[in-house]
Amino acid sequence: MKHYVDMIVRYTQDGQIIPLAVRWSAEQLFEIDKVLDVRQAASLKAGGTGIRYLCRIQGKERFIWLEEDKWFVDAK
Amino acid sequence: MERTILHSDCNSFYASVECLHRPEIRDKPVAVGGDVEQRHGIILAKNELAKKYNIKTGEALWQARQKCPDLVIVPPHFELYQRFSKLCHKIYLDYSDRVEPFGLDECWVQVTAKDANGALLAQEISQRIKSELGITVSIGVSYNKIFAKLGSDYKKPDAVTEIRRDNYKQIAWPLPVGDLLYVGRATQRKLESYCKRTIGDLANTPEKTLKGWFGKWGSVLYSFANGFDSTPVARYEDHDDVKSIGNSTTTPRDLLNNEDVKIIVYVLADSVARRLREHGYKGRTISISVRDNQLMSFVRQHTSSQYTNITAEIAQAGMELFMQHYHWQRPIRSLGISISDLVSDVAPLQMDLFGAGQEQLRRERLDTTVDGLKKRFGTNAVRPAILLQDTELSGFDPKREHTIHPVGFF
Numbered sequence: 001m002k003h004y005v006d007m008i009v010r011y012t013q014d015g016q017i018i019p020l021a022v023r024w025s026a027e028q029l030f031e032i033d034k035v036l037d038v039r040q041a042a043s044l045k046a047g048g049t050g051i052r053y054l055c056r057i058q059g060k061e062r063f064i065w066l067e068e069d070k071w072f073v074d075a076k
Numbered sequence: 077m078e079r080t081i082l083h084s085d086c087n088s089f090y091a092s093v094e095c096l097h098r099p100e101i102r103d104k105p106v107a108v109g110g111d112v113e114q115r116h117g118i119i120l121a122k123n124e125l126a127k128k129y130n131i132k133t134g135e136a137l138w139q140a141r142q143k144c145p146d147l148v149i150v151p152p153h154f155e156l157y158q159r160f161s162k163l164c165h166k167i168y169l170d171y172s173d174r175v176e177p178f179g180l181d182e183c184w185v186q187v188t189a190k191d192a193n194g195a196l197l198a199q200e201i202s203q204r205i206k207s208e209l210g211i212t213v214s215i216g217v218s219y220n221k222i223f224a225k226l227g228s229d230y231k232k233p234d235a236v237t238e239i240r241r242d243n244y245k246q247i248a249w250p251l252p253v254g255d256l257l258y259v260g261r262a263t264q265r266k267l268e269s270y271c272k273r274t275i276g277d278l279a280n281t282p283e284k285t286l287k288g289w290f291g292k293w294g295s296v297l298y299s300f301a302n303g304f305d306s307t308p309v310a311r312y313e314d315h316d317d318v319k320s321i322g323n324s325t326t327t328p329r330d331l332l333n334n335e336d337v338k339i340i341v342y343v344l345a346d347s348v349a350r351r352l353r354e355h356g357y358k359g360r361t362i363s364i365s366v367r368d369n370q371l372m373s374f375v376r377q378h379t380s381s382q383y384t385n386i387t388a389e390i391a392q393a394g395m396e397l398f399m400q401h402y403h404w405q406r407p408i409r410s411l412g413i414s415i416s417d418l419v420s421d422v423a424p425l426q427m428d429l430f431g432a433g434q435e436q437l438r439r440e441r442l443d444t445t446v447d448g449l450k451k452r453f454g455t456n457a458v459r460p461a462i463l464l465q466d467t468e469l470s471g472f473d474p475k476r477e478h479t480i481h482p483v484g485f486f
Contacts, residue, residue: 039208040163040208040209041207041208042096042206042207042208042209042210042211043210044096044099044210045099046099047096047097047098047099048096048097048210049096049160049163049208049209049210068159
């Protein structure tokens with residue numbers, strides 16, 4: 001399931017976008033410990049394509065996509 | 077050096093993009109159709125499953141539903157297709173700057189280099205498009221653009237076909253002649269009446285004979301079928317927006333005075349303005365090109381404050397430019413008029429205090445009405461009296477003779 005999310009990101013001086021945290025709900029904010037990989041990739045499960053960030057969140061690895069100007073995850 | 081050219085064709089492009097975005101319909105027969113809400117419209121694209129039901133692009137939605145009652149018809153999302161088209165181009169551009177789009181979903185990519193393995197590169201591109209964009213492509217690899225395109229049509233979906241000098245007779249020649257680029261229905265019918273059914277038949281017909289049948293087009297067909305085509309793959313640039321619209325003509329006899337010029341300018345302006353309206357543009361920089369019978373030529377242009385697509389205004393502006401800059405040293409042989417600095421015609425019109433805008437609106441409505449009449453009854457159905465003064469001079473139709481293909485190879 002494609003699930004668009006609110007994100008907290010950092011723009012670097014040279015225009016890089018680094019995701020910092022996922023605002024999952026009003027109560028839940030998941031901080032991203034580390035970005036492990038960034039590449040253009042499609043998500044067949046969620047249905048879409050964009051820049052895919054492989055992130056470590058609370059010890060687990062999760063993909064988050066930046067699709068043009070919106071962020072989505074493939075939620076279960 | 078032998079060229080290495082790829083032709084990449086996104087399989088069922090619109091339908092694939094729709095299916096990617098809607099996992100729930102992916103394993104159903106899917107078609108992208110015109111206007112579903114209004115219950116009319118046609119099939120624009122279909123996925124592999126829908127193809128099995130013999131659904132054809134261009135047929136009415138109800139016909140398609142008769143063939144396949146479970147067909148899922150989704151409305152088109154052109155912005156999405158444009159985005160995917162651009163993303164594809166970005167991938168091709170990683171391999172070459174010679175990337176020439178042919179419509180939204182097709183592209184030639186020239187990857188000529190010493191020891192370049194075209195088929196291997198094609199595999200890599202195809203893999204990347206699959207993983208990065210979630211759609212598939214068929215790629216043809218060859219030493220000319222025509223065979224590369226044949227190759228991409230040869231096997232679908234998700235395939236790579238190489239047509240080399242040592243196998244083109246086995247792969248390309250047995251194909252029906254209609255598969256060749258620019259052999260449309262009319263050409264095909266004519267060829268078949270001469271018993272030329274395959275590309276090989278065409279290739280083995282002497283060029284002279286083909287010239288006799290088709291004029292200079294015969295030479296083109298001959299070179300296409302034999303793989304002699306040497307047109308280069310254009311450098312990539314953003315092709316999508318039109319920069320100007322223009323028409324020019326060499327007149328049936330030399331023009332001798334302002335009255336003659338007025339006739340030609342009107343005919344040309346009429347064509348330019350109609351094409352503007354058809355494509356939904358307005359422009360404000362009008363330029364004329366004039367060539368006299370000694371082949372001396374010049375171009376002059378003028379930018380006015382208002383954007384227009386009105387025939388009379390374009391003709392008038394063209395005429396004013398002409399009167400200002402030509403002093404009849406010699407008779408005129410050819411004339412052209414074009415308009416640039418284009419904007420979309422949905423942009424709002426600035427009315428001025430004295431109601432000049434009203435007059436413009438009225439003229440626009442008039443032109444739209446006349447367009448409708450001309451569409452139904454031909455360009456000569458309604459025309460200004462001035463064109464009747466010299467029918468020999470005004471008796472050409474730049475709009476009809478100026479056929480625009482959605483995308484052109486030449």
